[in-house]
Amino acid sequence: MPDYGHDLRFGSFITPQSGRPEAAVALAQLSERAGLDLVTFQDHPYQPAHLDTWTLLSWVAARTERVHLSGDVMNLPLRLPAVLAKSVASLDLLSGGRVELGLGAGGFWDAIEAMGGRRLSPGQAVDALGEAIEVIRGVWDAGERRVLRVEGAHYTVRGAKRGPAPAHEVPIWLGAYKPRMLRLVGAKADGWLPSLGYLTPQDVAGGNKIIDEAAEEAGRDPREVRRLLNLMEGGFGAEGGGLLQGPPAVWVERLLPLALQEGVSTFILASDDPQTIQTFAQEVAPALREAVAAERSSTPPSSGPSRPARARALRSPGIDYDTLPASLSDSAVEPGDRDYWRVRSSYVWPGSPGLVLRPATAGQVAEALEFAQRQRAPLSVRSGGHGISGRSTNDGGIVVDIGAMNGVEVLDRARRLVRVGAGARWGEVAQVLQPHGLAISSGDYGDVGVGGLATAGGQGFLGRSYGLTIDHVVGAEVVLADGRVVRADAEHHPDLFWALRGAGGNMGVVTSLDIEAAEVGEVVFAALVHDASDTAGFLEGFGRLVEDSPRALTAFLSVFPTGRGEPIVAQSLLVWAGDDTDAAVSAIEPFLGLGPVLQQQAQLTPYAAIVAPHHNQHHGQSGTRMRSALVEHLDGPTCAVLAGLFGGRGTGMVQVRSVGGAVNDTPPEATAYAHRTQNFSLTGVFQKAGGAQAEQWWERLGVEAIYLSFESHGDEDLLAKAFPPATLRRLRRVKAAYDPGNVFRHNFPITPDPAA
Structure with a gap:
């Protein structure tokens, strides 16, 4: 398989030198400013010339904002898997989802043993790594309510409590060279992370073959495994005898076959030279991306990265996942995804939906509704998921979660007019309005979602002086069952505007509301x-x-x-x-x-x-x-x-x-x-x-x-x-006009009746 279809990423591989600790941090910051996607550090705890890699990663995470971070690779024999899992998850949460996990089985056994580690044979080291992956993923699976039990020959976990879960789906990349390790990559890992210093470009093809075969034997698609590569001993200047010696154009020419023919999609430059890092980020990376995109446009890969086989097996039979619009697929969550436990249930209702869609615009909401109506599955709509009656989850169906549409904007301070995304939480709204001396009465708990409360009523802590939340809604953007995006207010679709304030969940998907706030400091x-x-x-x-x-x-x-x-x-x-x-x-x-x-x-x-x-x-x-x-x-x-x-x-x-x-x-x-x-x-x-x-x-x-x-x-x-x-009769007439097919029927059902 010459091209696995992954997007290209570029990173730096920096020496964590203890003699100049500020140098590694400065190079990481330079990598981010230059536009690299990833910063990595080698991990040799027994090396006194090196800083502790995990401490350095934590420090760099606090000193950067965008770039992702990883050990390259973490020394497993000196890092207990369950504790490492919690460390990774914690730093991922603190950094906003910017931590990846590169793992190694260990190699310098005299030094490992000198530090208190247990010496293992090569075969034992591979087995231990496989057990460690099971432990780490088990700790991250915070949605599983059973305690974690792993009975391994090298790592045993008996009744450990799971969690926390990372902020994003942290991939596990393995540094591997020998066949047994490569088979482990194919069977269990999310990525292969070797270094050119230990193999040749020709060896990459042989490693891919072993990984692909092992993946298929394990019931996985080989495209589930990202191929990464550390680039060692490269330099810019006049063309020399090495693979990566020459001007940026030469680098692009020589890396292009690795991307298109061997499927390498992440290139990590090993260098402590600021100018080399900057040239790699600003000249090689964009040129190589452009070249790969041009080749793919003429001969595209068979498809993009495949979903894990374990996830495909959990899919709902009532949903045609292959027809999901591309604009929704990247943020969608399915059973088997690591984020699934975060989105499957609501405050009151435990759920097992077959697909959670997370649109970010009204247009994407329309696409989500069009897709959902073609399926043989229930449909639920969620703003905050805190509702007692909202039915914002289901079993085997589709949830349209509008939590990403959470903006809060003061449109006109003199009129106290505020535009609020229906996916926002009321506590977030209150925080934005506080500096303006404004407030909206909105329930009694800050985690409640805007959309559910502001279309049902809104009994709040300011209610006797302010009224219900809906009493001050002056307009709304609504996506209707037929995909139209309309403005509803006193002049536009007045019947719909009336119905939205008290029975909105039956009429459409409200994506934003204009609300008059109160003068409250x-x-x-x-x-x-x-x-x-x-x-x-x-x-x-x-x-x-x-x-x-x-x-x-x-x-x-x-x-x-x-x-x-x-x-x-x-x-x-x-x-x-x-x-x-x-x-x-x-x-x-x-x-x-x-x-x-x-x-x-x-x-x-x-x-x-x-x-x-x-x-x-x-x-x-x-x-x-x-x-x-x-x-x-x-x-x-x-x-x-x-x-x-x-x-x-x-x-x-x-x-x-x-x-x-x-x-x-x-x-x-x-x-x-x-x-x-x-x-x-x-x-x-x-x-x-x-x-x-x-x-x-x-x-x-x-x-x-x-x-x-x-x-x-x-x-x-x-x-x-x-x-x-009289209210219910009018609601049935409005329902017949705006949702005659009764698409929004999974809340309290108001059936359409034009003659009501």
Whole structure:
């Protein structure tokens, strides 16, 4: 196979000399400035003239911004695989995904043994390296919930906890020359990293043959293995007798056959001379890229790098992966990919999608929808993945994840107009707006995605003074089921604009929203913890205080059991929308009298601080069910039912969010969220054990209105409680106009009906 189809990369191979430690760092920085893709350092821990390579890599990572880094190659016999895996993952996370792993089996055994390493025969060293790869990949597989067990002859891991996972899919490249090592490369590695100083160009062809055969025997495609090459003893100037002696044009001429005929796609220059590195980066690299591109355009390789066989075996039968648009393929994630565990599940729902697409533009979203509609698989759309009811994952289907569309821009400060990408997190939005003295009321947790909340409602910490998030949306960019990208506002597609604010997940994929922010700088934030053993009385008192409070105060309450025989505990989070501390204290102090106070604290703080983004990974919370209710008052009968939930098992928590005030200023017919008389939003969180009994008790509330975002199970009969009859009829008409094929049906299903 003359050309494996990989993109060309270029790097430097720098001596980690301990006598001049700053020199290696300076050369790494020069490599980055010159445009190289990769900086590598040899690893000989027993060599006193060398710095420790891993320490040097860490230092260089902090002193560079773009270039990738690797040992060339790391000395495995002196580096415990499980610890090395964690070191690589940690530095990859800290550097933003810029670490690769070159590994060697060891060679200078006297020196290795002198440093405390165990001497191995050549065959044992190869076996140990194969076991080490299994350990390293096992540690990185943080999505696997079982502990790691590897029973090897040289490396044994018994019950190790996995993780952390690297920021990107770190490849493992092996420095290999002998047939047995080459077969290991083909069977298990992601790359072959030899040096021209130890082989000839003709040897590269022989090594490729062994690697390719071993890959096929292991059920892999040979194109899964990148071919790298350290270029030793090269120099620029007059043409000499060596392979790489001469002007840049000679280098290009002699490297071109290695790229096209032997499949080498990464060339790493071994040099400590700044001028040589710069010439290689700025003259050889671009010229060789151009020459390879020209040859490929006339005789292209059979295809690009293939997906690993282990990943292909996990593909969903309902998806035609080969027809995926090229614009989406690079960022797509499939089962078997190392990033799969990060994207498979949402906050509540564990999932196993067959394909996660991550478009970065509205045009790519349209391509993703067109592709998805040709498949025999469910479709889910995800902004942040934190939604309780959003169904932003599935099993065997396609997830369109718009997290890359996360820009936040103040369009007009005088009008307080902000454009927010639907894939942003609300904590990120708050951080951008803080310097402008602006805020958008947006839930109570910074990891919540913009798209889900701002199309469903948006009950937030500023709700009583600001209203719902949707009440201040003035426009949206939407990708429709037929691929059109439209602007929806009061003048353009007004029916669609109405429907997006409360039922947007049923109408299209919102990619950005224009929102009017509020003038909010610092707020007063108080957290109170009470003994709420008199649960009904506590709730009733809380409700009276909220309704009697000034609109500037918004209060959220969580009530939960602490254990058998222990008191019921209530945590109140109160936010005063402004920096008038005297007024805030006057409004908050009455809440202290609701019951015995266990903890209290209050502070003047930026709004962004109370909704900071946490960037937590989602793994699903299988078994948890959540129920919703919107009520006008926390009256005696309502509070008695809520208190009764704690009489048995199964209730994990009850939450109360205040939603009166400005929320109810918006007319019911103005948006698809039509519940504008209630003062409280209730949520019950029920555990698997005993949860059914608790849910039956919840029905005693006689719920007539719900907030869909807090219902975990989208039964169709809940639609009548989420949307009053006139609202639901109008939604069905809008659905028929904009999504007649019911493409967006995997949330709470609103079926299209033009005659509704």
